[in-house]
Amino acid sequence: MTERPIYSSRIIDTFIKYIKQKYPHIDTNEILSASGIMPYQVADQGHWFTQKEVDRFYDEILKRTGNKDIAREAGRFSASPDSLGFIRQYVLGLVGPGRAYELIGKFSTYFTKSSHYVAKRIGKHKVEITVTPYKDVNEKAFQCENRIGHLEALAKMFNYRFPAIAHPECMFRGGSSCRYIVTWQESYSALWKSVRTYFTGFLIVLFGLLSFSGHGDVAINILLPLSVLTLFALTLYVMRLENNELSTALSNLQDSSDKLLDQLNSRHNDSLLIYELGLAFNKKSDLDGIFREIIQAFQNRLDYDRGLILLPNKERTVLSFHSGFGYTPEQYSFLKKSQFHLNRADSKGAFFVSFRDQKPLLIDDVESIKDNLSQYSIEFAKRMGAKSFICCPVVYEKQSLGIIAVDNIRSKRPLLQSDLNLLMSIMPEIAVSMHNIMLFENKEQQFRSIIQTLAATIDARDFMTAGHSERVTKYSVGICQEMNMSKEFTEMIRVAALLHDYGKIGIRDSVLKKQGPLDATEFEEIKTHAIKTRQILEKITFEGIYKNIPVIVGCHHEKWDGTGYPLGLREDTIPLGARIIAVADYFEAITSKRHYREAMSVEVAFKILLDIRGTHLDPEVVDAFSRYYSKNMGTLLHPNIQETIPSELSNPPTHN
Numbered sequence: 001m002t003e004r005p006i007y008s009s010r011i012i013d014t015f016i017k018y019i020k021q022k023y024p025h026i027d028t029n030e031i032l033s034a035s036g037i038m039p040y041q042v043a044d045q046g047h048w049f050t051q052k053e054v055d056r057f058y059d060e061i062l063k064r065t066g067n068k069d070i071a072r073e074a075g076r077f078s079a080s081p082d083s084l085g086f087i088r089q090y091v092l093g094l095v096g097p098g099r100a101y102e103l104i105g106k107f108s109t110y111f112t113k114s115s116h117y118v119a120k121r122i123g124k125h126k127v128e129i130t131v132t133p134y135k136d137v138n139e140k141a142f143q144c145e146n147r148i149g150h151l152e153a154l155a156k157m158f159n160y161r162f163p164a165i166a167h168p169e170c171m172f173r174g175g176s177s178c179r180y181i182v183t184w185q186e187s188y189s190a191l192w193k194s195v196r197t198y199f200t201g202f203l204i205v206l207f208g209l210l211s212f213s214g215h216g217d218v219a220i221n222i223l224l225p226l227s228v229l230t231l232f233a234l235t236l237y238v239m240r241l242e243n244n245e246l247s248t249a250l251s252n253l254q255d256s257s258d259k260l261l262d263q264l265n266s267r268h269n270d271s272l273l274i275y276e277l278g279l280a281f282n283k284k285s286d287l288d289g290i291f292r293e294i295i296q297a298f299q300n301r302l303d304y305d306r307g308l309i310l311l312p313n314k315e316r317t318v319l320s321f322h323s324g325f326g327y328t329p330e331q332y333s334f335l336k337k338s339q340f341h342l343n344r345a346d347s348k349g350a351f352f353v354s355f356r357d358q359k360p361l362l363i364d365d366v367e368s369i370k371d372n373l374s375q376y377s378i379e380f381a382k383r384m385g386a387k388s389f390i391c392c393p394v395v396y397e398k399q400s401l402g403i404i405a406v407d408n409i410r411s412k413r414p415l416l417q418s419d420l421n422l423l424m425s426i427m428p429e430i431a432v433s434m435h436n437i438m439l440f441e442n443k444e445q446q447f448r449s450i451i452q453t454l455a456a457t458i459d460a461r462d463f464m465t466a467g468h469s470e471r472v473t474k475y476s477v478g479i480c481q482e483m484n485m486s487k488e489f490t491e492m493i494r495v496a497a498l499l500h501d502y503g504k505i506g507i508r509d510s511v512l513k514k515q516g517p518l519d520a521t522e523f524e525e526i527k528t529h530a531i532k533t534r535q536i537l538e539k540i541t542f543e544g545i546y547k548n549i550p551v552i553v554g555c556h557h558e559k560w561d562g563t564g565y566p567l568g569l570r571e572d573t574i575p576l577g578a579r580i581i582a583v584a585d586y587f588e589a590i591t592s593k594r595h596y597r598e599a600m601s602v603e604v605a606f607k608i609l610l611d612i613r614g615t616h617l618d619p620e621v622v623d624a625f626s627r628y629y630s631k632n633m634g635t636l637l638h639p640n641i642q643e644t645i646p647s648e649l650s651n652p653p654t655h656n
Contacts, residue, residue: 003050003051003052004050004113005047005048005049005050005113006048006049006050006051006112006113006114006137007048007049007050007051007053007054007111007112007113007114008045008047008048008049008110008111008112009041009042009043009044009045009046009047009048009049009417010045010111011054011078011111011112011146012037012042012049012054012057013042013043014074014075014077014078015057015061015070015074016028016031016032016042017077018070018073018074018077019031019061019065021077022073023064023065026064026065031057031060031061031064032057034056034060035053035056035057035060036053036056037049037053037056037057038362038364038417039364040362040364040388040414040415040416040417041416041417043414043416044416044417044418044419045418046416046417046418046421047416047417047418048113051114051137051138051139054143055140058071058140058142062142069145071142071143071145071146071149072145072146072148072149072152073149074146074149075145075146075147075148075149075150075151075152075153076149076150076152076153076156076162077149077153078149078150078153096158097154097155097157097158097163097184098121098124098125098127098184100154100157100158101119101121101127101129101151101154101182102119102121102127103119104117104119104129104151104154105117105118105119113134114133114134114137114139114143115131115132115133115134115137115139116131116132116133116134117129117130117131118130118132122181123183125183125184125185125186126181126182126183126184127181127182128179128180128181128182129151129179129180129182130177130178130179130180131147131177131178131179131180132176132177132178133171133177139171141172144170144171144172144178147178147180148165148167148180151163151165151180151182152165154182155182155184161184161185163182163183163184163185164182164183164184165180165181165182165183166180166181166183167179167180167181168181192234192237192238192241193238195234196231196234196235196238199230199231199234200231203227203231286437286441287434287437287438287441288323290430290433290434290437291309291322291323292323294309294404294430295307295309295323295324295325298325298406299325299326302406302422303408303411303413304326304406304407304408305326305407305408305409305410305411306324306325306326306327306406306407306408306409307324307325307326307404307405307406307407308321308323308324308327308335308404308405309321309322309323309324309402309403309404310322310340310351310355310402310403310404310405311401311402312342312355312400312401312402316342317341317342317343318339318340318341318342318343319339319340319342319351319352319355319402319403320338320339320340321335321336321338322402327384331383331384334383334384335384338380340352342355342356347374348372348373348374348377349373349374349376349377350363350369350377350389350391351391351403351405354391354392354393354403355393355400355402355403356400357393358393358395358398358400359393360390360391360392360393360420360423360424361390361391362388362389362390362415362417362419362420363388363389363390363391364388364414364415365387365388366381366386366387366388366389385409386407386409387407387409388407388408388414388415389405389406389407389415390405390406390407390415390419390420390423391403391404391405392404392405392420392423392424392427393427394427394430394431394434395427395431396431396432396434396435397435401431401434401435401438402434404423404427404430406419406423448495451495451498451499452498454498454499454502455469455470455473455498455499455502456469457505458501458502458504458505468501468588468589468592469497469498469499469500469501470498471584471588471592472497472500472581472584472585472588473494473497473498473584475497475583475584475587475588475625475628475629476493476494476496476497476580476581476584477490477493477494477497478625478628478629478632479580479583479584479621479624479625479628480493480580481628482624482625482627482628483580483620483621483624488545489545489577491545492545492546492548492549492552492577493552493577493580493581495546495549496549496552496553496577496581497581497584499533499537499549499553500533500553500556500581500585501529501533502532502533502536502537502553503528503529503530503531503532503533503534503535503536504529504532504533505532505536506528506529506532506536507525507526507528507529507532508525511525511526512526527557527565527566528566530553530554530555530556530557530565530566531554531566533550533553533554534550534551534553534554537549537550537553538550548575548577551575551578552575552577552578552581553578553581554566554578555567555569555574555575555578556578556581556582556585557582558570558574558578558582559582559615559616559617560574560579560614560615560616560617560618560619561615561616563616564616571618574618579617579618579621580621582617582618582621583609583617583618583621583622583625584625586609586616586617587605587609587625590604590605590608591605606626609622609625609626610622
């Protein structure tokens, strides 16, 4: 026996509506709960149930109602206006019951996948319908009764009377199929049309007889006015019946069209969501960017009032709020302080269970699970005003990466199984994007730590220059920010600045740490560190934004007027990155203590910078550094420097 879903939730929904109308004292939620069916699954027209679930449901309603005919009655009810039954939206756009019965095999697939339907017209008002269950399906007798109720309802929907249904062959009486012979009478309007036609014929015959018998005056003076009035009344009545039937058909056709359009719009919207997320994820290289796109897409494309993203810490001991939408400022403040523990095996919180078990959850009533929640979770739900919600785990290769949760509190739109299905359909793409970015960020962190270590090896050779590379890096990044350089360019300069002196690893200690001025030979040896740096770094495979680092660091001692080394480049022929590092390097060097001199004051250092602005150093870069340092002097001063920048130097002239 199959365990695949084969019965539309609309069948169960019809039973529920019928029970609520005929047995208002029966709690339908209890029936669903005992059947293992959730209310949101029934409310979702896209959800399907297995044979076992339907069997349990029928057993429960039979036990509680005691009505052995309830399956057939519910089938009839499925077409009634009171039920807004699912059959109505498929058949009421048709001309009449004959065409509806002929097409029953087509629209039956919308609510059952258990059987094959074949319909054959065998008379003007008669059709034979054969229903054969698929081999892996084990239907029950009540479902045959339910089918008969549906077949009866078809004719009734067109304002016809209930049809007569013969059931000569039944699979529950030894047959291989269920065969139904459906016979229906004319509609009321057609019946009264026939009455009008016969009455007209009768009048013609009567007038003829009276005329031949010599009573023509009676026919004209008495019968004719009465006949005209009667025919007029019959015609009005027939027109009224026809208009009512046409109005009903048009109304239901409009209802069917509206529902179809709603479904098409919903599916189109879902497709756009998946497309937009995929497009956005391909352009993002950081987690924050990914989450911004998720939040934006959820707000634009999905009908949820609120949503949040929870991520685990590195130790995977707690889940914490990362981003969200739709919450009040007070709720945001509370969310940022909230944490959900992952190291408590006995926890029953929805976020913890979904994260641990890697399964989505749709909680349609927080009150119903209150007894299973911790006091913390109850308090959280109360503070958030949550009534129902969906939470979905983001899982990559059996590892949970986070939780995404949504709910509605303003629109009151119920959350359905289709909502959960849609969210879970986009979780894999979110998971892959998150994993790739996390992998990239881990590699980026490894890369940074290696670069930091390489820079530290140079500074470690001499305690006097300890921290030089880091301070030059800080100043260089500050200049980039002041010049509105891109994030990518600034990151490249950060790495280049950390490594700008790496070539000094090839300089002798006797020269590098000499107490006092260098002679000409020693100075020439020191100058080789720029080209050595480039040569060493060219052996590293720098890619993407980092590929220009060797050239940049090899030029950081070039001068604006062309008197620098090693190539004697000038002005714009010097890479911009090298010009930025040159200013940062020069300022850090003269404001730090060296073996051969004391540190210069900030005041003196800036006077020197202004003196060589436009000769040794790029004037625009000097101006940018001056502005940057002025804004940040409270945090960026060298530890040994206490002076501040004089006011006349705080806003140096701008280079034109």
